[in-house]
Amino acid sequence: MADVGALLERVQVARDKGALARLISLVERSLADESLGEVGFDGPAPEGDGYAVAGFxxxxxxxxxxxxxxMIGAIRAREEEVAVLAVDPSSPFSGGAILGDRIRMQSHTSDPGVYIRSLATRGHLGGLSIAVPEVVRLLQRVGYPWILVETVGVGQVEVEVVGEADITVVVLNPGWGDSVQASKAGLMEAADVFVINKADRPGLRETKRDLETMLDLGGSPNPPPIIETVATSGDGVARLLDTLVGMRSEMAASGELARRRGERRVRELERLVQLGWGRVLARVPIATSIRERVGAGTVTPRAGARELLREMLLVGAESEG
Ligand SMILES: Nc1nc2c(ncn2[C@@H]2O[C@H](COP(=O)(O)OP(=O)(O)O)[C@@H](O)[C@H]2O)c(=O)[nH]1
Ligand SMILES: [Mg+2]
Structure with a gap:
């Protein structure tokens, strides 16, 4: 077992990125082992509004x-530190998309105040969403005031990953289809801020109007702000950061931050328990036969579930003892 305390200190004191990378690998590996083993910085998450997780x-x-x-540049201009997690829920490997992202963010890799890391799924139940909250907690524990999470994949899991952030930024582009796509994916409800990026492209006004109409129809008394950006030139980025800073302090003052973080911790608990159950299930010898009997109709699903749960409790109790 690596000396977690020493690694933590090297990160905290010297911003040793190698040590941080090792700690993150420890998180991932400890989740992959049977016991959901402790890594050492588990425990109560530090509270307060001194940091924020922004999901893009x-x-x-x-x-x-x-x-x-x-955003990294804008945050650094304020002399604050930032960690970025590029997460790819759709791929079990760090594939081309993430590689491209790392190249795009390369200008910051030699800056000691910036830490960039990609996380891919490990293919187990819940995959990536299990590691993300722990890695976020680690980053916050070692003192990054900003943690930016970019999702690389598409689809349902993306919405799950959205749930890992304090503030969710949904990025759209001018042109029909984007906002429709966002509403399909359930991202409209999740958005705290809308960004219409590529504001240098035609169709900006129409997209903005569509979005406003959609938000009006939603009838929220507090609709999310819409911010126009041109990421390639940096236009609008300072405004986006200002908006996030303002939201962070409002949400801290209103108790919303604490509420969201509490909900996240409970969800994390539930996923970990599910993960544990899944592993117990894999060791239940008669699981296959129960499935077969239920499939054949000789045992009702309910009776089968009852039997399976009983067996899982037995196997779980054995492995504890
Ligand atoms: N015209 C224009 N192109 C942009 C803008 N922002 C990003 N791009 C380009 O869009 C492409 C995709 O950008 P990327 O950041 O990889 O998108 P991601 O897949 O959402 O991470 C790249 O070629 C960028 O240079 C913008 O504001 N205006
Ligand atoms: Mg990307």
């Missing part, structure tokens, strides 16, 4: 990585 989501090509790269 939206269709591939919307300009999220370019925008995040600009």
């Amino acid at each position: 989501t939206g269709a591939p090509g919307a300009g999220k990585s370019t925008l995040v790269d600009r």
